[in-house]
Amino acid sequence: MKEITIAGQKFQIKIVTKETVREKGESSSYTYGVCDTDNRIIYLNRETKGELRKRVLIHEMIHAYLRMSSMDQFMKYHVEEAVCVVLENLLDAFNNLKLIEYLNNKKPEEME
Numbered sequence: 001m002k003e004i005t006i007a008g009q010k011f012q013i014k015i016v017t018k019e020t021v022r023e024k025g026e027s028s029s030y031t032y033g034v035c036d037t038d039n040r041i042i043y044l045n046r047e048t049k050g051e052l053r054k055r056v057l058i059h060e061m062i063h064a065y066l067r068m069s070s071m072d073q074f075m076k077y078h079v080e081e082a083v084c085v086v087l088e089n090l091l092d093a094f095n096n097l098k099l100i101e102y103l104n105n106k107k108p109e110e111m112e
Contacts, residue, residue, distance in 0.1 A: 007068035032056045035063040
């Protein structure tokens with residue numbers, strides 16, 4: 001079992017079955033991951049591998065940050081989910097070294 005610190009709090013990361021992820025989620029449609037902020041556990045579906053697992057972990061960590069900062073109180077769940085997807089994709093873009101290299105080597109007028 002692994003641990004990660006999110007907003008100063010230790011979260012356990014548990015690799016579990018898809019059924020466990022569904023059971024822990026707020027809906028039966030969850031299959032990749034669930035963040036249980038109350039118990040400080042992130043559940044990841046054991047069927048996810050490599051890049052997908054990394055993205056799911058990032059996504060669930062964003063849920064944790066939103067909840068630990070009480071930002072989730074200001075949005076409905078589908079909005080929280082959308083924010084997590086946008087931030088997950090933004091972080092993935094910043095992780096793309098070719099994109100970073102391109103942005104660092106271009107002047108604003110060259111990016112048109």
